[in-house]
Amino acid sequence: MLALDIILGSNSIYASFSFSKYVTLALGLLAAGLVFLRFMIEASGGNRVRINSNSLMALFIFLFVVVFYLFAQNVFWAKNFGQLANYLGLFVLFTPALWLYVGVFGYRGLLDKYVKLMVMIAVVALLFWGLGSIMGLFAPTSYFTIGWGGNNQVASYYGVYFETQFKTIAGHVVVRNSAIWPEAPMYTMSLMFALLTQLFVLPKRRPVFVTILIISMASTLTSTAILILVGLATYYLWRATNVFSPWYRLVLVLMVLLVVSVPAMFVFSKFMNSKLNGFSGSVRVDDYITGVKAWIKHPIIGEGFNNNKALYKFMNMNIREYYNNGELTFNKGVANAWTPLIANGGLLFMGTYLVGLGSLFRLGGSWRVLTLFIFAMMFLSIMQYTTIMMLFIFAVPFALENDSDKERFVRNRLWDSGPKNFMAKSSREYGRG
Incomplete structure (x- = not known):
């Protein structure tokens, strides 16, 4: 259920229906309820549930920042009461619940279910x-x-x-x-x-x-x-050449890329040129300009959570007009995550995301590749206020000190439970780092 909650909260269409005004708040309440229920089940079974003190302190700091931002921006500054439910659901309910769940029960079991769904x-x-x-x-x-x-x-x-x-x-x-x-x-x-x-x-x-x-x-x-x-293809090609010396490795990768990429790049370049020279490309460029202008006005705490009106006044509407069913309208959407993030929350919110990405990168190994992809994709898609981002940027890196985090819950649960093979089986089941 928690994995499904994450999927539905990642800008799914069910949150876009006219009757879905409070869906984010509902998903946040559902996540908090599921985590609380899991804790109660474990406690009723006599299992000790421990929370890492460093993770708990980081969670308190995170909540202080977001709650401060909530009251400073949404209530007193921007008076953006319409977004209050969304903000509460995502940052005050969903993220802390996910944080506690991952810190106690691990992340692999949850991510495994997410992938399967x-x-x-x-x-x-x-x-x-x-x-x-x-x-x-x-x-x-x-x-x-x-x-x-x-x-x-x-x-x-x-x-x-x-x-x-x-x-x-x-x-x-x-x-x-x-x-x-x-x-x-x-x-x-x-x-x-x-x-x-x-x-x-x-x-x-x-x-x-x-x-x-x-x-x-x-x-x-x-x-x-x-x-x-x-x-991904380039990354795996580079890894496949590890047996060669760095010089031959580079030459081989370049040769393969030249042979394979010529037809692919021809199609890709025509596709990208049509976007960049057309309506979509012009709007994407204007998105970044709009974000910088809005951020300069309030660089520390921004204009307010999802305060799109603050962005509209900086948009170039001449390049955003188009006809929808014969009616003149304007594209007021933003196509990347960094623009609304820095405009809505200023350096305060931008800093929390950068610290989260840095902590994810610090886990080392394959996490670094994942972090680089997330960082790059934030320039290409509006994904900053989604539940899946809350999982990877805040819950996983802060709840776990490293990728081989101590199996606190598994050891506590199985300390007196018998044979080692049962412990190993349960360890795999719960997917500890």
Whole structure:
């Protein structure tokens, strides 16, 4: 349930319906309730649950910062009462609950369930996308109005797959696979976290899972997916040449990249040029300019959580206008995470995210590769206020001192439980670092 909570809270389409105003608060309450219930179950069974003192102190500091920001910005400064429920759900309820859960029970069991659920969602989405959206073997079963980027009506297949975006390829309009997300790039981000977790965090190798996730990323038809897959291919190619000397290793990588990438880069360059020279590219560039201008006005504590009105006044609306069903409208969305983060929260919130990323990087090993991907992807997608980001930036690095964190819960639970093989089995079950 907690893994499903994380998925639904990562900008899923269910949070974008007109009747979903307080979904983030509900998800936060659900997460806190689930963690509290788990603690109560363990306590009732006579199991000792210990929380690392350093983790607890870091949690108190985090709560002090976010609560201070909450009252200073949302209530007294920006008077942004409409976002109060979202803020409380994400930062005051969900993140601390996740923090405590990971610090006591570990992270691998939770991440394993997250990956499995994402693979299930990916399989369902591929079936509906291929048979319904592409081949047209059956029609949508219903339609919903979502508030993502304005009020838009989207087609749905039994409420588990949605057609939210289209792309023109060689004169043909093709539906992007966005699964249960309001746009394909957001689905790409969730797939990315699942893929990177499977590759770099979980010990069990699952080639079928990896294949499904890669195919799903390709079906989103996004430049973000291309960049992620190219980056992963380059990384694994570099690792595969470890047996060679550094000089031959570099030459071999360059030769393979030249041979393989010529046709790929031709397609990719045409794709990127169409974006950068068109409406999407101009808006993306203006996003960064807007963020810097808004940040300069209030550099320390920013303009307020999700205070989009503060961003609008700095946007170049001349390049953001477009026609939707014959009606002139403006694209007021932001396509990267850093712009709203620094504009909404200033150096205060930016600092907490950078410290979180630094702590994740400090875990060493494959965590460093994962951290670099997250940092880079924050320039390409709006993912800063999602539950999956709370897990990787705040819960995992601060709740665990390192990747081989002491198995506090497993040892406490099984101290008097018998044979060592039972301890080893339970250790694997709970997925300790």
